[in-house]
Amino acid sequence: MRIALFVTCLADTLFPEAAKATVRLLERLGHEVAFPPGQTCCGQMHVNTGYQEQAVPLVRRHVRVFDPYDVIVAPSGSCVGSVRHQHAMVARRAGDVRLAARAESVAGRTYELSELLVDVLGVTDVGAFFPHRVTYHPTCHSLRMLRVGDRPVRLLRAVRGLDLVELPAAEQCCGFGGTFAVKNADTSTAMLADKMRHVMSTGAEVCTAGDASCLMHIGGGLSRMRAGVRTVHLAEILASTEQDVVTDGRGGLVVGS
């Protein structure tokens, strides 16, 4: 299958390993990955911060760039959530009904990684190997906007060598929320402190999730505390094979050192 990668601006700029892992994983499963170069950002930051009008050209660009593809994937629940729940609304509000219809059509073909793997490609065992104790944080937009349910956990359970430990109070927000973490930094930090306490209580060496943004937040806090727990994007775990462990031994989306 030919799959277009919607890389997301954050993964492109700061967490390319998550995006590279998505490419490696899909190619290993026998699919062709395309990277439409005109893509930049879905506009979620503008919409969620109160700048919907400025998001209109970004929505138009996203729709134009991805419309030619039948299947689109992003390693992010949040950005897929924006495409599915915000793009048509932004277009309608700008009075562009035609753009809204096209945005809905693109949204219907856009999947978060675990949705693509389980629902479209029909796989839960992707042949990965990751010999670590891991806990999974279900990000808010994956959990409540996209309703990915247990798809990521089913994928993780099939990874050889992986010891999956349940995260207490997993459904609670980590406190990121985009510009929320800047505008309400104190409240965000209080939420992060509880999330980190729960992560550390599992004894996991790795905290994973389907969003680089939440992992940047959780990982940034864990790094500051020198907690000895690292954050790794779900795509990187699923892309890991025994071959990688031999050559690398570490891998992963690393925040701090």
Added chain:
Amino acid sequence: MRRTFLGMPTTAPAGVGQLRGAESFPAAARRALGDAQLRRNLGHATATIRAKSGAVIGEVPDWERLRAAGSAIKADVLARLPELLEQLEQRVSAAGGVVHWAADAIEANAIVVDLVRATGSDRVIKVKSMVTQEIGLNEALEGAGIAPVETDLAELIVQLGEDRPSHILVPAIHRNRAEIREIFLRAMPGVDPGLTDEPAVLAAAARRFLRQTFLSTSVAVSGANFAVAETGTLAVVESEGNGRMCLTLPRTLITVMGVEKVVPTWRDLEVFLQLLPRASTGERMNPYTSMWTGITPGDGPQEFHLVLLDNGRSAVLADEVGRQALHCIRCSACLNVCPVYERTGGHAYGSVYPGPIGAVLSPQLTGVVDNASLPYASSLCGACYDACPVKIDIPELLVHLRDQAPHPRAESAVMAAAAYAMDHPALFAAAQRATRLSRLTGRRGRGLPPPLSGWTAGRDLPDPPAQTFRQWWAQR
């Protein structure tokens, strides 16, 4: 009453009632977050209610259909509000009640003060009500020499402590039993000086005080959870029975009600009386459900007044996205699941309506400019939308209100520049490469300037990668 005129409806007036905070949410939250006792009280209380409510909601096989029905009934009410309110007025009047229309808090307070004065009483007993807190009725009564006595246990704790409610359902959620004992010892008339902090002992002390007040006060003031247009019936739901005492013992009953509380038919209560207790207190059935229709000669209050309050509600109704905030049945489920509320408590929101619903209701009632920081008091995690028994899409409303909020000039400039670069891929790629320059600003960019310094105060930024994804892709 003020004459009705055509044009944009006005928002709730400033200087009266409690819809506006003295400071912004981040400033108030910062102080609240430092209160370890508050954090502990709130964490314990919200977790307890969440678990209890979740368990009884899980028992109902058609919960999702009930939510849909509740939402549909409220949408219907808002679509034909004038007609329903006139029908309610007609039925209440026919049953011996008197209906008053108040455009705002100032008018409503004046109406109630005049009505109480006319009875000659210098004291009223109050049923727990959000709307009278919203309009600052207690302050207005006190200003007129009339003593209001809150009879809901938690509201009494708040009143005696000269405090403000911090939760819709549990106004004293920020207090623990040791603090309540101190408040009672300090402020409750005739309290036993040997009072302990056992919950049963504290409740008994309040009961002794309130019984005397119930039996010696001739006027009561209540809010309303529902008003049935087809019959003119008012409904109040509560858990203690103190509301029932207020609604039945005094000679005069004055009910203040937000106009959105009307429902078309008696049958509609079937939906809300299933939704409300399970979402609110985590009970299967509400303990005390009081309903009355006008007056009944020789039984209960012999004089009944209904004050229908707007106070910004018509302005909310005029916004076709924002109006769903008027669906709210004040259950407080959104507060109990909100990770922000759980950590900051209710006072940080500045309004009697705290938590997620407050963050979308208060700015609409006052106009967004007067509560500009509230729509941002959320990480948009979506837990409130899932918990709402009448399906108010609070995250959608928050985003909608952020679009109307005044923006800091520097932020606007950054957002405009970002949008421009993101619509020009070559410029975007250049900006991406520039992030690598942040390596020069010191280890992991710790010296980020305000407002970004709020992030780096508690978190490390990731090291910018040697190559962006698109650079890697181009070289493959």
